[in-house]
Amino acid sequence: MNLLTELVAFVVAIGILVVVHEYGHYSVARLCGVKVLRFSIGFGRPLLQWVSKKTGTEWTISALPLGGYVKMLDEREFADRPGAASAISPDDLPHAFNRQSVGKRIAIVAAGPIANFILAIALLAVVYASGVTEPAAVVAAPPAQSVAARAGFLGGETVLSISAANGNGMEPVRSWADLRWKLLNAAFDHRHVVLAARDAHSASASSDYSLDLSRLDSKDLDDDFMSRIGFEPGGGTLRIAGVEAGSAAQQAGLQKGDRLSAIDGRPVDSASSFIAYVKAHAGKPVQLQIQRGGAAASGVKDSGKDTSKEDEQGAAQNSAQSTPSSVQTLTVAVTPAVQRDEETGEQVGRIGAALAAQGPSVEVRYGPLESARMGAHRTWDIGVYSLRMFGRMLTGEASLKNLSGPVTIADYAGKSARLGPSAFLSFLALVSISLGVLNLLPIPVLDGGHLLYYAVEAVTGKTVSDRWQMVLQRAGLACIVALSAIALFNDLARLIHF
Incomplete structure (x- = not known):
């Protein structure tokens, strides 16, 4: 069922993005008076075709739904054919793409990526206006x-604001996702930032925390950026959702519904930090403080909207029993079993219990105008971040593992679809921005490569020669093939844990 969801979500996402991108080219071409011969969604054998009586454009849906194209009337296509001079009707010559001014050609080619950015702005504006529930910025x-x-963070602090990138004042932090994004931008700029946060035991007073992000290296900017600098969502509750038979957790008396309070005296409010601690103590006893009993413990019912489950760790307690109406605080010892980590090959600890985490959440919602402004601002930020990350990969400052291919996209499409409309729209916006940025790269065969040709023509007054275009096209194709191969390798590596 999950595979079917991923496939359907992937096809829907790619279909929407391709249609919007190609329609950008199509609509501006029509506005500029260019005759469009074919509008194709997908490549390969046509599955469905029809011709517009009004425009004469052939609309096609093809078998391979991994892209599309808009074919415009162009004299260069007939240049090597016998009778090329008569291949195009004289009435159609003014409507050939190659006869348009360089400004019109630039507009037509740039319209595809711009359409992707406009789509992203619209999708994010809808998400912001409708409201989205996100984890609160509790550390x-x-x-x-x-x-x-x-x-100076100890745990339980709620981040309220962060120093602005321009150095003027503080910007509010509305959620955990907002905090992550702003810290990531600061890390890219190698900046010191100041966070204003409210202590867990204070209702109003806040303190300032100075973070030095100037010395982070490229590996710190990978997917687990927040974990690398010590930030995990906190402030929630962590309960045992299940215990494996014969596991260390069962041997220690752990039961479904037990709430984990502390491990070796350290407060527990994050599943990831608890897992990391257990992994690091393979074969070594750890002391767990748990709470058992009470109404909430009778069924481990996760009513929170931000729930995650992990089953590669556990917690333990003694075998004392309690009535459902009372709560007992127990301290017990459990020794994590030593097992080999499939991803790293290292020996790690595991106690064999499933965790259910329920953390505090906030609803982020904006008015219509503010939503549009936020959508445009976030689209710009993500686009710039994508370009900077790509530049860092080219210079070796960031890992090529950050490239993702169709398998990863399909995986995230399915996951976001299962999470609900807001998550899927946000995912769609992110991929739309990535598609727009990718197509603007100055690589021949992409829109950016054609824009480069036209920019040279606009400056020099001469078109790039056919010979040079052929050489650059081959080089560009080699680049695309190489990038696609790396992205596919990364997809496979994630699947089989290279």
Whole structure:
């Protein structure tokens, strides 16, 4: 069922993005008076075709739904054919793409990526206007010597604002996703930032925390950026959702419904930090403080909207029993079993319990005008970030593992679809921005490569020679093939844990 969801969500996402991109080319071409011969969604054998009586354009849906194209009337297509001079009707010659001014050609080619950006702005505006529930910006207890720990975070603080990138004042932090994005931008700029956060035990007063992000290297900017600098969502509750038979957790008396309070005296409010601690203590006893009993413990019912489950760790407690109406606080020892990590090959600890995390959440909602402004602002930020990340990959400052291919896109399409409309629209906006940025890269065979040709023509007054275009086309195709191969390798590596 999950595979079917992923396939359907992937086809829907790619279909929408391709239609919007190609329609951008099509609509501006029509406005500029260019005759469009074919509008194709997909490549290969046509599955469905029809011709517009008004425009004469052939509309096609083809078998391979991984792209599309708009074919415009162009004299160069007939240049090598016998009788090329008569291949195009004299009445159609003014409507040939190659006879348009360089400004019109630039507009037609740029319209595809611009359409993707406009779509992203619209989708994000809808998400912001309709409201989205996100984890609150509450910080879990950070690992010792991490950037967060050195800044003074102890755990339980709610981040309220962050120093602005331009150095003027503070910007509000509305959610965990907002905090992550702003810290990531600051890390890219190698900036010091100041976070204003409210202590867990204070209702109004806040303190400032200074973070030094100037010395982070490229590996720190990968997918688990927040974990690398010591930030994990906190402030929630962590309960045992299940215990494996014969596991260390069962041997220690752990039961479904037990709430984890602390491990070796460290407060527990983050599943990821608890897992990391257990993994690091393979074969070593750890002390767990748990709470058992009470109404909430009878069924581990996760009513929170931000729930995650992990089953590669556990917690333990003693075998004391309690009535459902009372709560007991128990401290017990459990020794994580030593197992081999499939991803790293290292020996790690595991206690064999499933965790259910329920954290505080906030609803982020904006008015119509503010939603549109936020959509445009976030689209710009993500586009610039994508370009900067691509530049860092080219210079070796960032790992090529950041490239993703169709398998990963399909995976995230399915996951976001299962999470609901807001998550799927946000995913669609992100991929639309990525598609727009990719197509603007100055690589021949992409829109950006053609724009480069036209920019040279606009400056020099001469078109790039056919010989040079052929050479550059081959080089560009080689680049695209190489990038696609790397992205596909990364997809496979994620699947089989290279």
